[in-house]
Amino acid sequence: MLKLKRERMATTTMNANALLVAITLALLTCSTRCIYSAERRLLVSMTLVRNAPALGAFCLDGSLPAYHLHRGFGAGARNWLLQFEGGGWCNDIESCLERAKSRRGSTRYMTKWEVFSGILSNNASLNPDFYNWNRVKLRYCDGASFAGDAVFKNGTSLLYFRGQKIWEAIILDLLPKGLGQARKALLSGCSAGGLASFLHCNNFTKYLPSNASVKCLSDAGFFLDERDITLNHTMRYFVKDVVSLQGVGKNLDENCTASSLDFPELCFFPQYALKFITTPFFILNSAYDVYQFHHILVPSSADPHGHWNRCKLNPAACNPEQLNTLQEFRRDMIVAMGLFYKYSRRGGLFINSCFAHCQSESQDTWFSADSPRVHNKTIAEAVGDWYFSRRITKEIDCPYPCDTTCHNLIPSTQALVQDLRSH
Known part of the structure; x- marks a missing residue:
């Protein structure tokens, strides 16, 4: 026993x-x-902008706009980081009506709590430069990168295209909460929100003290005015419809539209608006941005038989001709940034060769032991070095497939099929 x-x-x-x-x-x-x-997730509750109706600021369906605010502390108590939420656009009544019934067009359907991670984290080891700032996520519910100003009604349907008013209402709500006394501020955004950073950067500075350090960051928002693989201007025509439908034109940069009189809607594209932005700007983008790859370069309309599907799901499955097309797209993006790269003294760049879309809000890609790097620098380090003027930060990666640090965030097969159906 x-x-x-x-x-x-x-x-x-x-x-x-x-x-x-x-x-x-x-x-x-x-x-x-x-x-x-x-790590314990940081969940931040939603704040509805109660005074928004006085400004005529409504989401597509008429619901109140909203944001999520997590207060700063210590040395960051008077510093502010505003992050535009992304989520595409709608360019006709049908798609906007559909959007109005979802979290992309109504705060009624949005999650009332948002996870703050990456650039929004309050953990110094995960977000070393901005962890103790006041951090705000602006919820996206208009469908035109916070830039429209129009109303549609036909007796049975009513849509508010009030993105510009939403932007103004949120700012006015935040000013008495401390934004009006900001010492440092960074206006940022991801995807359609990254585009909003380009559109609102100059305007943002006007709300803040003249002695504040104000800068802007776009993550995955440098959408190219590029022909697709059939040489059609698919994205240009799409943007033209968005601008026309939602009354965006009057809110685009006047200097830009004056220089593009024949096609003022082109000023919705960052490559044309960039030279008119006087506030220090940082462009974070993948040279092979998966959204642009799937919807600008190879939209479903340009590939009805799905010859590019395997390549879209896995870059290693691309044939030599497809890879060459992707390398040309990368080259066009770098050329579009050429003057900014060469002459902007206060600008910053981080253009990596990862198949991804939005890299600042995810902890894995923002700042971790195995984050993507260019010249051995993480995205968080590059942005921090630029914002605090520690060193010049203009990093451009070598072409795919040279970068072994990438997190290639390719949509799943199911997601891709749904994506193709919806476009």
């Missing part, structure tokens, strides 16, 4: 040791990513 007990104890000890070894190996294998995933 005693011998049996000893054998059981030995077996239990061996099992415990084996489990400990397995856990240790698992932690070593997943490195810091598991630690980050185990």
Whole structure:
């Protein structure tokens, strides 16, 4: 009996040791990513802008606009980071009516709590330069990058294209909460929100003290005016419809539209608006941005038989001709940024070669042990160095597939199929 007990104890000890070894190996294998995933998530509640109706500021369906604010502390108590939410656009009544019934067009359908991570994190080890700032996420519910000003009604349907008013209403709501006394401020955004950063950068400075340090950042918002693979201007015509439908034209930069009299809607594209932005600006973008790859370069209308589907899902499956097309797209993007790269003294760049879209709000891509790097610098380090003028930051990656640090965030097969159906 005693011998049996000893054998059981030995077996239990061996099992415990084996489990400990397995856990240790698992932690070593997943490195810091598991630690980050185990981090307590920062959930921030929604604030509705109650005074918005006085300004005529409504989401597409007439609901109140909203934002999420997490207060800064310590040395960052008077610094502000505003992040425009992304989420595409709608360019006709049908798509806007559909959008109005979703979280993209109504605060009624939005999550009332948002996870703040990456550039919005309040953890110094995960967001070293902005963790203690006041951080705000502006919810997106208008469908024109916070830039429209029109109303549609036909007796049965009513749509508010009030993005510009939403922007103004949120700013006016934040000014008495401390934004009006900001010492440092950064206006940022992702995707359609990154485009909004281009559109509102100059205007943002007008609300803040003259001695404040104000700068702007666009993440995945440098949408190109590029022909698709069939040489059609698919994106240009789409943008023209958005600008016309939602009354965006009057809110585009006047100097830009005056220089583009024949096609003022082109000033919706960052490559044309950029030279008129006087506030220091940072462009964070992938040279192979997956949204632009799938909807500007190879929209479903240009590839009805799906010859590009395998390439879209996996860059390694692209044939030589397809890869050459992608390299030409990268080249066009860098050329479009050429004057900014060469002559902007206060501008910053981080153009990597990852197949991704939006990299500042995800902890993995913003700042972690295995984050994407260009010249051994993470995105968070590059943005921080630029904002605080620690060093010049204009990083452009080598062409795909040279970068081994990339997190290639390709949509799943199911997501791609749904994506193709909706466009």
